[in-house]
Amino acid sequence: MGIEIEDKFDVPPDYAIPDLSRVAEVIGPKSFQLVALYYDTADLRLAARGVTLRRRRGGDDAGWHLKLPKAKGVRQEITRPLTRSTKIVPEELAELVRAYTRGAPLVPVAELDTRRSVTVLLDDGVKLVEVADDRVKGTVFGAEPTVVRWREVEAELLAPDRQAVLAKVGKRLRKAGATPSAATSKLAKLLEPTPLPKAPTEPGTAGEIVVAYLAGQVNALLAQDPRVRRAEDDAVHQMRVAARRMRSALKAFKSVVADTAQVQDELRWLGNVLGEARDLEVIRARFAKELARLEPELVHGPIQARLGKDLHEREQEAYGRIKETLSGERYYILLNALDQLVSHPKLAKAAAKPAQEKLSTIAAAGWNRVTKAYETAQAIEDPERREIAMHDVRKAAKRARYTAEALQPTLGANMGKLAKLSENVQEILGTHQDGVVAQETLAKEAESARQAGEDTFTYGVLIGIERSAAERAYAEFPRVWAETVGAVMKVL
Template identity: 65%
Template sequence: MEIEDKFDVPAEYQVPDLGGLPGSTEVVGPKTYQLVALYFDTPDLRLAARGITLRRRRGGTDPGWHLKLPKAKGARQEIVHPLTRSAKIVPAELADLVLAYTRGVPLAPIAELDTRRAVTTVVNGAGIRLIEVADDRVKGTVLGGTPHVERWREVEAEIIEGDEKLLKKVGKRLTKAGAVPADAASKLARLLGAAGAVSEQPRAEAEPGSAGEVVLSYLTAQAGALLAQDPRVRKAEPDAVHQMRVAARRLRSALKSFKTIVKGTENVQEELKWLGGVLGEARDLEVVRDRFASRLDALDGALIVGPVRTRLSSDLLDDEHEALDRIRDVLGGERYFALLDALDDLVATPVLTKAAREPAGTLDAVAAKSWRRVTRAYGAAQAKEDAAEREHAMHDVRKAAKRARYTAEVIGMTRMAKLAEAVQEVLGTHMDGVVAQERLAAEAGNARRAGEDTFTYGVLTGLERAGAERAHEEFPRVWEETSEAVARLL
């Protein structure tokens, strides 16, 4: 992760003395470098429109290919790849990470930045670099047609091994000397903005304080969350599949619950259901693998017999990797790109109903309707005489509770969302225990056929059965308390 502050400075700017900062003992530099960076994008600048930069840079201390993804909580994710022989072909690994943005459109050089950089480094007593301040004199050229050239100067302060508190103090010294926070997020954004080459991502506007504004704001945020997880899923980063799946589920739930606000989304809902299913296999394997690892860590070592850890960790991990490979295949396909296009259209040009112009408070009725759906599902489940059918019907209760939770989140009914989540969590604990038992039975069968001792599988199955039964017994109390609390809210 890259954490930095950027400043615009006049041509005559003098970088101030950075000595005496807390925790530092020395200021090294300035040391000068010449950097030449070639930037890549689609012809219609799809990466730039999303705040993404992809470049091949020569010179300085970190030559190579650099992909910078948009900021999240103040930090930009930077992915580095060694220089390749070709200066005009983007490495496949990086091109793949931006597929959700390019959607298969070829990448080509769109700009060149020639930078004379003077680097000053704040160092502590152990010789560790804390903060690096780069004073850049830049010549930028937009390529294609008649080249557009811009020249400017800017200063960047970046955390190396320091912290944000120290970065803030450095920033104060820079601004006191005449620097001002930069308007553009990157050099490329500044160059393309000056050339008038990039258009902002289109966004629909609803009436302030209206139901449409609330719903569209939520849909926009979740569509952005789904897209932001795409590169992380491709890199198999922890929890990325889960976060992408949650975004897809939240989008689908909101579109179903608020069909009286935004209409004509049935196809998008079906495609989001499809994507959630694609992500589900790898996510479920990740959950059960972590679950079994925790169970084994908590067991007395004397109860662990045979290569049970291997079967319940590395073997499951192999299955998970295969599932991730299948996800990557889907994320490179036209069906997925069509879904992303549909989400872009939904955010930019939604089909709003008359109800979208009503005050936001009218959405409370949707939350009440969503909870009534939960109570109906619970009543239908309890009416089942067959225990197996009743347990299956309780899965519908859990799904309805999850939808009620997401609906309440859209409106900002935090308490309501927490109550619905309580129902969802207890039922989920029971279901997870049942699924875990089924998986353990399958793995125990594999172990038995391999001539391995299956004692530990029995121990784990007992723990899972006990946990599932506790959740089952606890549910009536949770349901009663939750129902009473929701009634008071609504």
Template identity: 75%
Template sequence: MGIEIEEKFDVPPDYTIPDLSRLATVEGPKSYELVALYYDTADLRLAARGITLRRRRGGTDPGWHVKLPMGKDARQEITHPLTRSTKVVPQELADLVRAYTRGAELRVVADLTTRRSVTVLRDGDDRLVEIADDRVKGTKYGDDTVIVRWREVEAELLEGGTRELLAKVGKRLRKAGATPSPAASKLARLLEPAPPPVAATVPGSAGEVVIAYLAGQVQALLSQDPRVRRAEEDAVHQMRVASRRLRGTLKAFRSVVTNTDHVQDELRWIATVLGEARDLEVIRARFAGELRDLPPELVVGPVRNRLGHDLLERERQAYGRINEALSGERYYRLLDALDALVATPQLGKAAREPARDKLRDVAEANWRRVTKKYDIAMAVDDLRHREIAMHDVRKAAKRARYTAEALRPILGGRMKRLAKLAERVQEILGAHQDGVVAQETLLKEAEPARRAGEDTFTYGLLVGIERNAADRAYAEFPRVWKKTMKAARKVF
């Protein structure tokens, strides 16, 4: 697996690669012939999202490759050894694109034969940038077979190079007559897939802003799906955040996009599925840090094993349940519903109103909801019940934060400040909640240790540490709230 960062250029047939020796030592060129088969659904669902799935022979990296977008000029590449079959995609790779195929058959949609001339810029043993000069013959399959020929140049950043050097190479190539390619890949140039549809809305309207934000968060959720299936670092967290942002936006802007209760319920379901593994991941790292900070004489018995290996095993089981959910029809139906939400939403009258006026009102209403929840909590005399009510304050702050983030493109700095204020409320109440949950987990983990006759002294010590942390956060909150309210009055 690797991150591919490159710039692509269209060049005329008689183009000459310029002299790059002033930038670094030049090695090559070396020539290869590459033959690749590309796989997609009949309606090109992968290509529409900028995803490449191919089987390639020749060159220095033959095999199966999946390339997933990771932002401008960057893609994540996942490889698999070459197999004999050209008809069956390796299951590991087919699983990585399930969020896009959703059960549809993968088949060959194109092939590309490329005569490649490769020049490498080096600094000693370090390979900095690779320049590939490609003469391409592309064949597109479908109702009619179409053959297209062209020439292009790619400049790819290698492990020893810098983006600054890549930019200098690109500048030299452009000066020699290359033009930046509008196509993200050779396959996109050949197939010209239609992008995922987005609903037509009134320019400058509330509907335009909300739908654009929803489309971005749907893409964010989808982009994390392959990473979650591979259990990559922080992927579960990012996917859960995307689902929460989608749900929070639909709640906040229900007068703009209507009839979304079922989608909200399903977003809550997938966030819950993802949350189990994420919470175990966080709390396992939390306990590991606390045990590492304790003097060795205070760590008694096999507590590291129980709070490490035992929680890790539970985390692995939770990942198994995630993969099962992500491979099921319920998840596919949710993804279909999200696509429809962006392409053909049910819009309310508020969707036609000017974005700046209507959405500012929504942001203010969501912040008032936070203050109302806080007043309700403060009116509760029983401390235990007040803590529960404060959890509602945290949820309201999270919703206000997501709303403000969605509105930053049109309301700018004011929404940035409001998002930061809401985040601060969310974080400090979250610190209290995390301490409470950690105490409950420690007591639960201590029970089997006690039954096994192990010394549970360290568990009690950790419970005390977590209780102090939770109490400090709770005691600090009134000061934070007062400061936050003062700052919020300047926003509105």
């Protein structure tokens, strides 16, 4: 697996590659033939999202290649060895594109036969940039196959810390007559997939801003799907955040985009599935850090194994449930609903209003919801019930934060300040809540240890540490709240 950073250029048939020896040492050109068979659904769902899946023969990297979009000009590439079959896609790669195929079968859709001439730029033996001059014959399969021929040039960065060299190469190629390609890949140029539909919103309106934000979060969720399936670092957390941000936005902007209750419910369901593994991962790391800080004489019994191995096993079981969920019909239905939401949203009257006017009001309403939750909690006399009600303050602060972050590009720096202030409230209440949850987890693990005849002394030590941290955060909150309220008055 690697990150692919490259620039693509369209060139005429008689284009001449310029002299690149002034940029760096040049090796080549070296020529060879590449034949790539591309796979997609019959309605080209992968191509529409900028995803390519191919089986390629020839060259130095023959095999299966899956390229997933990450950012403009940057794609994640996953490779697997060449297999004999041209009909069956390796199961691991097929799984990684299920967020796009959603149960539809993968079939060969096109073939690219490329005569490639490669020049490599080096510095002291280190490969910096590869320039590929490609003469392409593309065939689109169908009842009547279509053949298209063209020429293009690709400049791919091989040394991630030498992007300046890639820029210099691109400048020379353009000066010689190359033009940046609008196509993200050869396949996209060949197939010309139907663009994803866009919502009929008016420029400068609240509807345009809100739908664009939602579309960005849908893309963020889809981008994390393959990473979650591969159990990559922080992927579950990022996917969960995208689901939470969407759900929060749909609540905050219900006067702009209407009738989203069912989508919100399904986003909550997905967030809960993702949250089980994420919460176990976080709390396992938390306990490991606390145990490492204790003096050896305070660590009794097999507590490290119980809080490490046992929690890790539960975490892996939760990951299994995530993978099962991500390959299920309910998840595919949610993804279809999200696509429908950002392409054909049910826009309310407020969607047609100027963005500045309407969204400023929504941002203020988000913070007012935090203050009302706080006042409600403080009016409760029973300490335990009041503590529970403060959890609603935390949730309101998180929603206000997400709303402000969504509006910062439109409404400016004040939204960034409001987001940070809301986050301060969220974090200190979160510190308290995390301490409470950690105590509950430790108490359950201690009971299991007790029943197994193990020494539970260290569980008590850890519970004391967690209780102290939770109480400190709770005691500090009034000061943080007073400072935050004062700062928010200057922002809104």
